[in-house]
Amino acid sequence: MTGVLGLLLGGRARRRWVHLILGGALAMPYVLVGSVVVGPLTGVDNVFGSLPLQLGAFALGLPIAALTSLFPLTRPLESAAVRALCGIGGDAGGELAHGPARTRAERARTAAWFTLHLGLGGIVSGMSLAVPPFAVVVIVLPLFAGLRDSPLVLPEVFDRPWALALAPVAGLAMLLAVAAFAAACGALLAHWAPALLGPTPADRLAAAEARAADLAVRNRLARELHDSVGHALSAVTLQASAARRLLDSDPEFVREALAAIEDTTRRTVGELDAVLGLLRDGDAPGTAPAPTLASDLEGLLRRTRVGGQRVTATVDADPEALPPLVSREAYRIVQEGLSNALKHAGEPVALRITSADGRLEVTVENPLGPAAPTTRPGGGHGLRGIADRVRLLGGTAEAGPSGDMWRLHVRLPLRGSA
Template sequence: MSRFLGLLFGRQARRRWIHLILGGALAMPYVFVGQLVVGPATNSRYVFNDLPLQLLSFIVGLPLAALTAALFPLTRPLEAGAVRSLCGVDAGLLAHGPARSRAAKGRAAAWFTLHLGFGGIISGMSLAVPPFAGFLTALPLLVWLGGAQLVDLPEALDRTWVLALAPVAGVATLVALAGCAAVCGSLLARWAPALLGPTPEDRLAAAENRAADLAVRNRLARELHDSVGHALSAVTLQASAARRVLDTDPDFVREALAAIEDTTRRTVGELDAVLGVLRDGDTPGTAPAPTLGADLDGLLHGTRAGGLRVTARVDADAGALPPVLSREAYRIVQEGLSNALKHAGERVSVTLRIVIAEGDLEISVENPLTHAPTCRPGGGHGLRGIADRARLLGGTMEAGPAEAVAAQGIWRLRVRLPMTCPPTPRERP
């Protein structure tokens, strides 16, 4: 019994009842418009006082409601919000954006019509049934107090058994009203995911947005890894080298400290640019991303200050490269030198070549294989990041012991990037 009463008068049933009454309130303007059509069509001056004409006006107004939902795409998110709050439907089953496609607009129109139709009926019953039920419940008391002077009753109602059943009938009408509201509310809650849920086009658009967001996140992760990781590796080695020769080679110490200062200042600017994207969406940060044409010399200087002997051969006009290619090439060179700093040890020779071959920009970094790399916890993403950058630009990457010079123990990183490359996700129109 308690479960039955909960289905009729529980919290969820009451909220769905409110949702239906909201639909009845939304239906009133369309009923008034329907009266303007029904009145002249039936030559009636008082449509409001005629129940059949009122019902006819209600029926005429429903197609206008459907047309409204089809013409205004925001009807769907507004209705979805009401369904989520009042009908207890999971938000993941509902669409949150405006209806754009024809199918989505048709479903939204069908839902809006059902909501206003059920809501208008339940609202009318909610206005008429409670006073009638109250009258039936109080009828024996009214007859006992005033008889026919207070209540004009038909002769049949003077019978005692009829008066005794009147309160029962009043309570039954209230239960029937609650049952109708519960059934209509349950039907709308069941139909809501089908009519207000995302269409295949909505799911495709959502998947594309998620893919774009993931691409941006991956790009930012690569930027942070390459920029901050290289800076920390370089600063660590520069400080270590300066500490060892602090008393014997002050000129080298001064050079190392200046390189540390320059590296940290540049990295803070890059970090601020990346964090600015995270804070402000697509708004650029205060510092531009480094490029091969503008920042290669500073990168080589900072790397050499850490004790790494870098021989650079640049047979390409870095300043004439496309901006995207120049930026990604800088990060690839930076990560290649960072790997050499971390794994090849200090005071080793690294050969960097940047050339244009067969229409591609070719970058190669070679360093001696001194010992097996010792990766820090959570590291090991450098080569994968280089591979991701190359793949996004339509290029290729090779990394490993160089076959032609395997006897000398040389590790080679080679990347080929097409001179004409697609834009990265953040730069797509």
């Protein structure tokens, strides 16, 4: 019994009832417009003196309400009212409209919702005004004999003793019926609100695709930051360490190391500015171009060697002839491979870049060393980034120990990558 009363008169049910009453209040101007039309058509001066004519004016006003629902603020205002009063929360509440209807389908669904809200609200409002006073009179009828002769209580019904004894029960049943009808109408509106005020399946699919595209862009930018900044920090650390050790014995080497540090940091700051410019909403992208094998392979090798790392490079491919996308991604793969060698492994490092059979192959090898681990703690992000780049281009990547060497081998297709 308590659960039933909670459903009929609980806090959520009362808020939905208020929402329906607001709908009835919004329906009144349209009913008045309908009465102006119904009165002359029927020749009746007082339309509100007849229940059938009132219903006719109400039915005539609803199409007018549907037309006025095309006003831009109708949809966001109705959505706000639903969130506040209908108990629509969580994902469903977030799906409700925040702005005006823009497409024909959205305007049609808004008109359907507004008509449903005002229609049910008008009925519930009329019942809420008329039934409770009558029900109260019926409940107290056995206590006040004078009320039994009133035409409002149908004296021919309550002139029998058994009917009079059941009058309080009948009055309570009327009140419960009004509450049950209001609760049912409120639940119906809450059920239909996401469908009529929210996005269509096509809208949800488009939003999901937009979120996926945004996430893909941000993941790509994260990979760029990891590869660019991570390699720069590794190279600068190695160069600074070598310069410190040889500060007194080899000033020329120190000058070269400091120049390499300056060049590395300048280029990295430019790349960092470009990436952060894309991440800041409303900012224009930075002007630093993305490095490629054609534009900066030699510079990358030079900056790596300045720190004392021995790197041998065999390039059996024309970087200028590579598709720009492959050249850019291959540069990042080489950069990450050299960065891993700087951080984790011994030297020398062997780099091979070859092009044959419509594929670009990049191989980076370096000795594990007697105490080097076969797996590299902390190196998973870089290898995962390489795997992501290769997968997006439709290639393959292998990384791991091979005998006493650590080997990174990547194959990238050249056809269809432009």
